[in-house]
Amino acid sequence: MFYTLVEKLEAMALVIAEPEKLPRHRDPRFRFISVPRARPPGRIAYRKAGLAFSWKVLRELRKYEPHIVLLGVDTPWLLIASIPKNTRIILTAHTNFWPMGLKPVSLKARIKHQIASVLMHRVSAGVCTSEETRRQVIEIRRDLIGSLYTEVPQVLSRFLKPPRQLERLRNILFLGRLQEEKGVYDLLSAFEKAACRHPDLTLSFAGKGEADDGLRQRIAASPVRNQIRMLGQLDAQEVHQQLERADVLVCPTRSNLPEGLALVVVEAAVHAVPAVLSSVVPAKELVENACIEFPADNIEALASALMMLADDAGKLHELQERLAVDREKFFDRSLSWGSQLYSAFVT
Secondary structure (H helix, E strand, O other), X not given: OHHHHHHHOOOOEEEEEOOOOOOOOOOOOEEEEEOOOOOOOXXXXXXHHHHHHHHHHHHHHHHHOOOEEEEOOOOOHHHHHHOOOOOEEEEEEOOOOOOOOOOOOOHHHHHHHHHHHHHHHHEEEEEEOOHHHHHHHHHHOHHHHHHEEEOOOOOOHHHOOOOOOOOOOOEEEEEOOOOHHHOHHHHHHHHHHHHHHOOOOEEEEEOOOOOHHHXXXXXXXXXXXXXXXXXXXXXXXXXXXXXXXXXXXXXXXXXXXXXXXOOHHHHHHHOOOOEEEEOOOHHHHXXXXXXXXXXXXXXXXXXXXXXXXXXXXXXXXXHHHHHHOOOXXXXXXXXXXXXXXXXXXXX
């Protein structure tokens, strides 16, 4: 969408990225520069590497002299503060500053919040990945309220599927990065409780991450291991194939992860697959009244939600029907990230 927008505006763009292998192209409107970012262990070493990265990026920006710089919320603060004053900074916020519904209370979190508040004054407009992200940006910088736009993720129309007729809940799917903060161990524990009462339930984990080996070990020792599958990393086509087979998607994100949206909830909704979401997953606002929410970190509540859907096929069908009549926004390109970015450009 970014490349299309640049082309439509007849503009030119410099793309600074961390990977060393960048696209080969012949379009003179685009220039790609690789600036690798080291992330060594240890607080001092990590900060030194961050400073080195910031200065390298800043050097490229000063040579290019852009009118607009597009930055994410994870951009080093030194870099933001050092960008020339005559350059417009537009924020593209894909993650939150703190978990949904949980304000920063620790001293470290409050200091970070204060630094963000000061440096966000360089931002002139922005595009947010969810309404929760927008609320947090406004809390940090209230006068941006009229210059922030929220995207609605878009999906290819060929993936639109009618609701499948289900007799009852059977196939449960986790789709995302395998890490403790994503709640994969919580889901495994909750599933074990539900599977004891419903032995025909199955659980599939799709994705990779640092919890991969630990999760496999836990599954191997599980009393319901024969009902659990590890699918590994999937490509886009395989993701939608798994969603076609799923009865429900689970996003059990824990309260220590500032989830920006959880795009998989949208992808599941296009297939009329309901979601069970923890209370810190902002995507619930896009599938309002068509999902089941449980308190983050609460394994018992998650197990109860799964057992409730397994016991009540009518509730599952009700959620499917609600999704089926409220999916048009995921195919409305005027709500896309690219369209909202254009609005931020001209604000």
